[in-house]
Amino acid sequence: MSADVRSLGKSGHSFTNWATTYSCEPELYFEPETTEEIKQVLSFAQEKGKKVKVVGNGHSPSDLACTTDYMISLKHYNQVLKVDGVKLQVTVQGGCLIKDLNHKVLPAHNMALSVLGTVSELTVAGVISTGTHGTGANYNIISSYVVDMDLMKASGEIIHISKEENSELLPAAVLSLGSLGIILSVTLQCEPMFKLRQTQYPAELQDVLENLNTYVTSSDHFRFFWFPYTEKVICYHASRTEEEISVKESWFWDSFIGFHLLQFLLWMSTFIPGLVPFINNLYYRLIYAHRKELINVSHKVFNFNCLFRQYVMEWAIPRDKVGVVLTDLNRWIRESRFPAHFPVEVRFVKGDDIFLSPSYGQDTCYINIVMYRPYNNLVPHSEYWDAFEKIVASVGGRPHWAKDHTYGNKEFESLYPKWGDFCHIRENLDPNGMFLNANLERVFGKGIASVNLLNKN
Numbered sequence: 091m092s093a094d095v096r097s098l099g100k101s102g103h104s105f106t107n108w109a110t111t112y113s114c115e116p117e118l119y120f121e122p123e124t125t126e127e128i129k130q131v132l133s134f135a136q137e138k139g140k141k142v143k144v145v146g147n148g149h150s151p152s153d154l155a156c157t158t159d160y161m162i163s164l165k166h167y168n169q170v171l172k173v174d175g176v177k178l179q180v181t182v183q184g185g186c187l188i189k190d191l192n193h194k195v196l197p198a199h200n201m202a203l204s205v206l207g208t209v210s211e212l213t214v215a216g217v218i219s220t221g222t223h224g225t226g227a228n229y230n231i232i233s234s235y236v237v238d239m240d241l242m243k244a245s246g247e248i249i250h251i252s253k254e255e256n257s258e259l260l261p262a263a264v265l266s267l268g269s270l271g272i273i274l275s276v277t278l279q280c281e282p283m284f285k286l287r288q289t290q291y292p293a294e295l296q297d298v299l300e301n302l303n304t305y306v307t308s309s310d311h312f313r314f315f316w317f318p319y320t321e322k323v324i325c326y327h328a329s330r331t332e333e334e335i336s337v338k339e340s341w342f343w344d345s346f347i348g349f350h351l352l353q354f355l356l357w358m359s360t361f362i363p364g365l366v367p368f369i370n371n372l373y374y375r376l377i378y379a380h381r382k383e384l385i386n387v388s389h390k391v392f393n394f395n396c397l398f399r400q401y402v403m404e405w406a407i408p409r410d411k412v413g414v415v416l417t418d419l420n421r422w423i424r425e426s427r428f429p430a431h432f433p434v435e436v437r438f439v440k441g442d443d444i445f446l447s448p449s450y451g452q453d454t455c456y457i458n459i460v461m462y463r464p465y466n467n468l469v470p471h472s473e474y475w476d477a478f479e480k481i482v483a484s485v486g487g488r489p490h491w492a493k494d495h496t497y498g499n500k501e502f503e504s505l506y507p508k509w510g511d512f513c514h515i516r517e518n519l520d521p522n523g524m525f526l527n528a529n530l531e532r533v534f535g536k537g538i539a540s541v542n543l544l545n546k547n
Contacts, residue, residue, distance in 0.1 A: 095134040098127060105145060105161060109399050110466060112153045116143075116161035123166040128272055129246040135160050135524060136244065143527050144268050146216025147187065149209060150492035151402045154220070154267065157527045162272070164213060171275055173199050178280045179237055184215030184273040192389035201280040205229040205311070206392035215273040220492035221265050221447055223456060224392055225437035226311040231449055233264040234442050237277040241270060244524040248274065261508070262515045265446045267491055269530050270519045286311070286391040287331040292379040295321045295420075299413040306409070306438050311392075315433035316416065317374045318423050319367035324378045324433075328391050336385045348377055353398055357464035359429060366429035373432065397462065401471045403478060404458040404490040406448030409438065411485040412455045418481045419459075428474050431462050445508035448488040456490065457482070499535030 099118035106113040117140070122128045135142045143157035144164060155161075164185025172181040178201055180191065188203075188210040196202050205224035212222065223231040238252030241263055249271075251259045263270055289309075295316055298305055306312050309327035316323045352373065359365040384391070407415055416434070423430045435458040439449045448454060459478055461471040479487075479496065488505050489495035503509045513534060520526075526534065 095130045098122065098131070099160070103161070105148070105156065107148045107150060107152075107155065109151045109401070109463075111151055111399075111401060112156055114153075114156035114158060114161075116157050116159060118160050120160065120162045121166050122162065122164070125242075125248075125274060128162070128167070128242060128274070131160065131162060132242065132244060132246055132272070132524070136522075140524075141526060142244075142272075142524055144184075144215070144272055144525075146185075146213035146219075147211050149212055150216070150220060151400070152492060152494050153527075153529045154492055155527075156529065159527075164215065167274075168213075170195050172277075173201075175199050175201070178282065179277050180280060181275055181277040182214055183275055184213060186214050188212050188214060188217060196280060197283060197387075200283045202283045202388050203232070203278065204235060204281050205232065206389055207232070208392075208394060208396060210389060210393050214276050214278070215268075218264055218276065219266055219268050219273065221444075221490065222492070223437070223439050223449075224311065225313040225439065225456075227306045227438055227453070228440055229311070230440050230442045231265070231444070231447055232278075233444055233447065235279045236260075236264040237279050239263060239276045240274040241519075242272040242274055244271065244520050244522065259515060259519075261443055262445045262512050265444050265491075266512075266516070267446070267530060267533070269516050269525050269534070271525065284330045284388050285333065285335065285385055286328040286388050287333060287385045288326060288328040288383065288391050290324060290326050290378075290382040292374075292381075293323050293325050295323050295416070298323055298325065299416065302409075302412060313435065313437045315378070315435055316420075317370045317378075317432040318420070318430040318434060319370045320374055321420075322374055322379065324374075331385060333385050335387070336383075337390075338384070343377065349395075349397060353462075353464045356398075356431070356462050357467065360464065360467060360469055363429040366431065370432045399463040399466050401461045401463065401469070401475075402458060402493055403475050403495070404456055404493050405478070405482040405487040405495075406439075406454045406456050406490065407482055407485050407487045409453045409455045412436065412457075414485055415457060415481055415487075418484075419478060422477050422481070423474075426473070426477070428477075429470075430474060431460055434459055445512040446491070446506060448490065450506060450508065458490075498532050502533065 099120050103119035141159040144162045145155040167183050168185035169183045207222045218233040251263045309329045311328040314323045314325045355369050437456045439454045441449050441453045461469050
């Protein structure tokens with residue numbers, strides 16, 4: 091059997107994430123197509139004493155997917171297994187892309203996911219494993235919409251997890267960082283297909299912070315962009331509607347000005363950092379500071395263009411601490427004169443009871459900072475990252491699992507009430523740590539630091 095499995099694996103494979111900030115070269119790389127092949131890979135890894143890491147579509151801007159042992163991609167393990175139009179549920183294999191659900195599968199059955207993140211070129215297993223979220227005062231992270239799932243343990247045993255079967259594992263398995271086993275299938279709760287009417291308009295940062303609850307609760311899905319070196323924000327309200335689709339697009343403004351010229355100006359700012367405040371103000375006034383409305387199918391409103399390769403850091407904080415954090419961040423940026431790029435994206439998520447959810451036990455605000463890498467060039471960011479982490483740490487912030495952070499077991503133990511319960515479950519399901527890599531060994535207390543290819547800047 092070992093010889094057969096080795097023939098499925100590929101040596102010399104190099105993995106690089108979408109942002110090109112992390113890379114690794116696994117000893118063997120597998121793209122299994124069947125459940126039996128996945129089981130054989132795990133058996134072979136166990137025989138050779140190797141660790142196994144499953145990679146999704148490579149969008150995590152961290153080393154969460156990296157390994158030097160065995161890597162499994164589920165890109166060919168991506169079938170739709172069942173669509174239940176009565177219960178409004180869809181069951182898919184772990185490697186199925188959210189994009190395929192949005193564009194092909196769900197519309198054919200007049201269904202849609204209730205909330206989405208920024209991008210949909212992500213696997214279902216990856217989305218739930220990292221706590222991917224959208225925005226909306228009454229909407230949870232996507233993991234909360236998992237009805238049931240099948241998980242393959244390191245031993246090859248498959249366990250079904252739902253509210254009726256192995257229910258004690260459900261709040262751990264729906265967001266596990268890939269540390270419990272390989273997610274074979276997931277059933278997601280959907281809703282009838284819907285359109286969203288999105289209204290975009292400028293506002294004062296201080297007004298939004300002082301009246302935050304009104305802003306957050308006045309539409310189904312509210313978020314805002316703050317532009318560093320201004321006191322301005324752009325608000326986005328989106329709510330369900332029966333109105334006809336209405337979308338206006340402009341290649342000149344959206345592509346030439348909004349993408350190509352912006353990338354050139356940001357590239358110039360790598361030589362002249364003092365340009366960044368000018369760029370932020372220019373693009374606020376030129377592109378964003380105008381009232382706009384559009385109506386479209388839900389996923390086309392939830393998703394938006396992330397533009398260029400980038401460094402990203404995102405933290406979840408209690409909703410009532412938004413004003414404190416943004417005020418402190420604004421002050422630090424101005425005092426340090428750090429060339430912070432726009433936007434600082436601010437989104438809102440309903441609290442839940444998932445053990446490792448950054449929204450566990452509290453309604454949450456996610457704040458995302460970005461430093462673009464024009465033409466894939468390196469840009470300074472470490473000073474900004476360190477300052478932001480200290481600010482959010484002061485209010486009990488929890489890092490987004492897919493993104494960069496410096497926290498380890500000690501910090502997480504104090505932040506997550508169910509941390510001990512999750513670790514107990516993980517050790518029972520994977521007692522030899524087959525599914526741990528350097529990132530997860532740091533997270534769960536092994537003390538092995540991972541390597542950031544580009545963190546010297």
